[in-house]
Amino acid sequence: MVDKRETNWEFQISQYLDGLLDGPALARLQARLEEDPQLRETLRQYQLMQEQLDALGREDLAIDFDAQRAEIMAEVRRRRTRGSWRARAVRPVLIALSVAAVVVVAWGVLTIARWTLPGQAGRVESVALRPAALQQGQAVASVVGPLVDNIKGVVSVQARRMQASPSNPAKSSPAGLVVVSVGATGQAEECETKESQALPPNDTDTYWF
Amino acid sequence: MENKADMVQEPTDGQLVFRVRGGQAAAFDELVRRYQRQAAAVAYRLLNNRDDTMEVSQEAFLRAYDKLDTLDKPERFGPWLMRILSNLALNRRRSRSLRKMASLDAPLRGADGDGRADWTDPPDANMPTPLAQAAGADMRELLARAIDELPEMQKQALVMFSLQKMPQKQVAEILDCSVEAVKWHVFTARKKLKDKLADL
Numbered sequence: 001m002v003d004k005r006e007t008n009w010e011f012q013i014s015q016y017l018d019g020l021l022d023g024p025a026l027a028r029l030q031a032r033l034e035e036d037p038q039l040r041e042t043l044r045q046y047q048l049m050q051e052q053l054d055a056l057g058r059e060d061l062a063i064d065f066d067a068q069r070a071e072i073m074a075e076v077r078r079r080r081t082r083g084s085w086r087a088r089a090v091r092p093v094l095i096a097l098s099v100a101a102v103v104v105v106a107w108g109v110l111t112i113a114r115w116t117l118p119g120q121a122g123r124v125e126s127v128a129l130r131p132a133a134l135q136q137g138q139a140v141a142s143v144v145g146p147l148v149d150n151i152k153g154v155v156s157v158q159a160r161r162m163q164a165s166p167s168n169p170a171k172s173s174p175a176g177l178v179v180v181s182v183g184a185t186g187q188a189e190e191c192e193t194k195e196s197q198a199l200p201p202n203d204t205d206t207y208w209f
Numbered sequence: 210m211e212n213k214a215d216m217v218q219e220p221t222d223g224q225l226v227f228r229v230r231g232g233q234a235a236a237f238d239e240l241v242r243r244y245q246r247q248a249a250a251v252a253y254r255l256l257n258n259r260d261d262t263m264e265v266s267q268e269a270f271l272r273a274y275d276k277l278d279t280l281d282k283p284e285r286f287g288p289w290l291m292r293i294l295s296n297l298a299l300n301r302r303r304s305r306s307l308r309k310m311a312s313l314d315a316p317l318r319g320a321d322g323d324g325r326a327d328w329t330d331p332p333d334a335n336m337p338t339p340l341a342q343a344a345g346a347d348m349r350e351l352l353a354r355a356i357d358e359l360p361e362m363q364k365q366a367l368v369m370f371s372l373q374k375m376p377q378k379q380v381a382e383i384l385d386c387s388v389e390a391v392k393w394h395v396f397t398a399r400k401k402l403k404d405k406l407a408d409l
Contacts, residue, residue, distance in 0.1 A: 010396070010400055011393075011396045014392075014395065014396040014399055014400075015392065015396075018370075018371075018392075018395070020392070045403055045407070046399065046403060049352070049399065049402060049403055049406070050371070050399075052348050052349050052352050053352065053367075053371050053372055054372075055349055056254070056349050056352060056353060056356075056372055057250065057371070057372035057373055057374065059349070061249055061250065061253055061259070061262070062259075063249055063259075063262075063263065065245050065246060065249070068245060068249075068263065068266075068267060069238065069241050069242060069245060071267065072241050072245075072267055072270045072271065073234070073237070073238050073241065075267075075271055076234055076237055076271070076274050077234055079271070079274070079275070080234055
């Protein structure tokens with residue numbers, strides 16, 4: 001198949017002007033030029049134009065290249081200094097932020113672990129009944145632990161197994177397994193209660209099991 | 210016998226790039242020295258404006274400096290720089306045509322001041338005839354204006370290859386096209402210039 005460019009004589013002239021034509025292609029163009037005066041005129045026009053293009057390429061731009069280079073290098077040095085200053089200024093901040101991030105993440109991981117692992121949120125040290133002041137099923141619990149810092153007071157106490165006290169069935173105080181809710185996750189500490197005992201009237205002291 | 214100084218080989222572009230990356234700013238000075246004339250010549254032909262040429266060629270070097278770490282093949286610094294330059298020149302031309310900035314070098318530019326010759330303008334009675342123009346230095350001015358009117362790819366290919374004598378392979382690398390495409394762009398540009406000048 002013949003390449004369309006091979007028969008595009010103007011394209012061949014362009015190639016010829018650029019010194020890119022040789023062998024059979026050059027011979028074909030020369031033969032064509034010999035028999036076609038119009039193509040010779042076209043070649044002459046292209047040659048004339050290429051001379052002008054060459055002259056344009058050589059044209060002195062009247063630019064002070066030394067001054068331009070000095071200006072570029074001054075800016076390069078300015079950017080280098082600015083860059084290194086930024087690096088110096090930013091580095092301690094980045095280090096501080098990294099340390100803070102590590103601390104926050106570590107704290108978060110510990111917190112999650114403490115709130116999710118059984119018995120880690122807090123430990124019920126004691127549960128006391130206050131039959132005079134509290135509703136049935138409520139108790140005063142003293143909870144200590146790393147996250148619940150020695151809370152003492154009325155806490156939500158759920159009696160999973162409410163048992164009537166054999167010694168005082170009328171009071172029906174919680175006995176058996178009492179669940180004390182600690183924290184937002186509802187993580188619980190279980191505390192085995194003992195059989196309740198009769199309390200003196202209006203006794204506000206905690207009653208320890 | 211060769212002078213000892215002559216035997217000392219100049220560092221390659223790649224070596225200079227590595228030195229700049231290593232913190233030797235002076236090595237960049239050498240890269241600027243090597244390419245600033247070519248950069249200015251290409252920018253001038255693409256922009257046809259001396260002030261823009263200075264700004265764009267300077268910006269091209271500074272961009273190259275800032276992005277030097279991203280240059281995959283340090284030995285190809287030249288073509289890479291020319292690509293940055295031609296992109297900047299193209300952007301400058303676009304913004305210029307949008308803003309219709311007033312011309313700072315009126316003799317080389319069209320009456321509308323956007324750097325484009327208006328070929329539909331009636332001929333000025335004081336202007337030399339096309340024949341006279343073609344015979345003298347005005348031919349180059351006409352050519353410069355005609356080049357300015359060419360589509361971007363044709364213009365860049367013509368300027369880099371036919372005016373600045375850059376190798377076709379390098380032009381292809383800069384324009385991100387094949388060598389055959391460069392040949393065709395150059396030819397098409399030449400043909401348009403010839404036809405345009407013939408119409409005058």
